[in-house]
Amino acid sequence: MKRIEIQEANRAAVAAIQQSQPVLTGIGIAGEVVPRMRKNLLLHAGPPITWPRMSGPMRGAVMGALVYEGLAKTPAEAEKLAASGEVAFEPWHEHDGVGPMAGVATASMPVWIVEDKAAKRRTFCTLNEGLGKVLRYGAYSDEVMVRLRWMRDVLGPVLREALALRPEINLKALIAQALQMGDEVHNRNRAATSLLFRDLAPAILRTRAKNEDQLKVLEFLNANDHTFLNLSMPAAKIMLQAAEWREGSTIVTTMTRNGTDFGIRIAGLRDRWFTAPANIVKGLLFPGFTAQDCNPDIGDSAITETCGLGGFSMAAAPAIVKFVGGSVADAMTYTQKMYEITETESEAFQIPPLDFRGSPLGIDLLKVCETGILPQINTGIAHREAGIGQVGAGLVTPPMACFEDALAAYVETYCPKD
Amino acid sequence: MASLNNLFTSPVKVINVGLASFFADLKSQGVTAVQVDWQPPAGGNAKVAALLDRVRRWQTLVRAGKE
Known part of the structure; x- marks a missing residue:
């Protein structure tokens, strides 16, 4: 019999999350910095998935990414290549990274590099393209390709040089500040992006880039409130990695979706995925779209909720209900409920309307199963067909079956036979 | 016993534990009630x-x- 006290294992796991210090240190090219990245590999959001089971937006993003990478000349050619077995698909989560929505990334894409120096750990995420017709929502038109190439040729190099010209940026402190300013850093990143912009702008102006490129970079960052999402995600990922693979712990270290399945991983169940069909997101749709247009839940961005941000910190961001639906009272209730399924409260992330109570931190598999309360996630909604893009935003929960299966595996792994 | 008798002669105040539909029915009849989420x-x-x-x-x- 394993002599492990779950409470002790969970306390240690959550303490490690609290101690983790994510800092933004630079920009790299995915093929050069992401572990085991290669030319014919496409990283994607969510648990593992094969081409035949991919949803429309995931397929659209794969097709666009293959054209962007020069592996196919047209979307039609890309579709054939994707189905041929000559390209590989692996989850970002198995390569120390995360990707919002479809989350598809290829070797030549620029990526943010986030580090936890004490732990000697690095995580990665692509740069945010903005809202609407973008690759991460499955769009692959010419405007998407033109933007991605500009991000590779101008945005990435300018940011890389700018970051080298200034001290690294403490993301944990920046997120804590953004929560005081009405963000929850999943679907509301306005304050966080503004704070990042303040940090980066002087350094961007000191780069050797042409003035017109510097101006375009500043305008691009300023015009996209979601710029910071692609930093809150790898920051959350690196903090949660501190809790990963601790014997006996029932803390959830990953929640993610690929548009077909929702997957979770548990600290005490090394490298194992527990999946079930992803739910439909309920929320506010852009004009002209209906519920029939919506793809099931998609993206690695639920890593923010796993770390006590996003839906777990909605009480800090009442204005977000104008984007994802519901009332301010609902936002308060979502956060309050999450304390019932978490191990502790964050020491760094505080929620002003709850008298600066720490955000709910450390989802406990046992508490989810005991109470039946599911983690609350807020998220964007992709069109179910490839090539269209975002159609709205809303609220969703994971399927309970993920947690039930994980509990069964945990019991099988640790508990003595009856 | 006197306090039990008072229960039936004074206005009813209800704490409903569990099924929210019971709470909604009481509220629609003007009964003072609070709901306790329980399952x-x-x-x-x-x-x-x-x-x-x-x-x-x-x-x-x-x-x-x-x-």
């Missing part, structure tokens, strides 16, 4: 409840072994 452990799912019981029994053994 059986594991949402009444016998399989999950049995798994949680195994975890509890194991933890009891672990703690006993440390005493």
Whole structure:
């Protein structure tokens, strides 16, 4: 019999999350910095998935990414290549990274590099393209390709040089500040992006880039409130990695979706995925779209909720209900409920309307199963067909079956036979 | 006994535990009521409840072994 006290294992796991210090240190090219990245590999959001089971937006993003990478000349050619077995698909989560929505990334894409120096750990995420017709929502038109190439040729190099010209940026402190300013850093990143912009702008102006490129970079960052999402995600990922693979712990270290399945991983169940069909997101749709247009839940961005941000910190961001639906009272209730399924409260992330109570931190598999309360996630909604893009935003929960299966595996792994 | 009799002669105030529809019915009839969110452990799912019981029994053994 394993002599492990779950409470002790969970306390240690959550303490490690609290101690983790994510800092933004630079920009790299995915093929050069992401572990085991290669030319014919496409990283994607969510648990593992094969081409035949991919949803429309995931397929659209794969097709666009293959054209962007020069592996196919047209979307039609890309579709054939994707189905041929000559390209590989692996989850970002198995390569120390995360990707919002479809989350598809290829070797030549620029990526943010986030580090936890004490732990000697690095995580990665692509740069945010903005809202609407973008690759991460499955769009692959010419405007998407033109933007991605500009991000590779101008945005990435300018940011890389700018970051080298200034001290690294403490993301944990920046997120804590953004929560005081009405963000929850999943679907509301306005304050966080503004704070990042303040940090980066002087350094961007000191780069050797042409003035017109510097101006375009500043305008691009300023015009996209979601710029910071692609930093809150790898920051959350690196903090949660501190809790990963601790014997006996029932803390959830990953929640993610690929548009077909929702997957979770548990600290005490090394490298194992527990999946079930992803739910439909309920929320506010852009004009002209209906519920029939919506793809099931998609993206690695639920890593923010796993770390006590996003839906777990909605009480800090009442204005977000104008984007994802519901009332301010609902936002308060979502956060309050999450304390019932978490191990502790964050020491760094505080929620002003709850008298600066720490955000709910450390989802406990046992508490989810005991109470039946599911983690609350807020998220964007992709069109179910490839090539269209975002159609709205809303609220969703994971399927309970993920947690039930994980509990069964945990019991099988640790508990003595009856 | 007197206090029990008063129960039936004074206005009823209800604390409803569990099914919210009972609470809604009382409210629609103008009864003063508060709702307590409650559901059986594991949402009444016998399989999950049995798994949680195994975890509890194991933890009891672990703690006993440390005493």
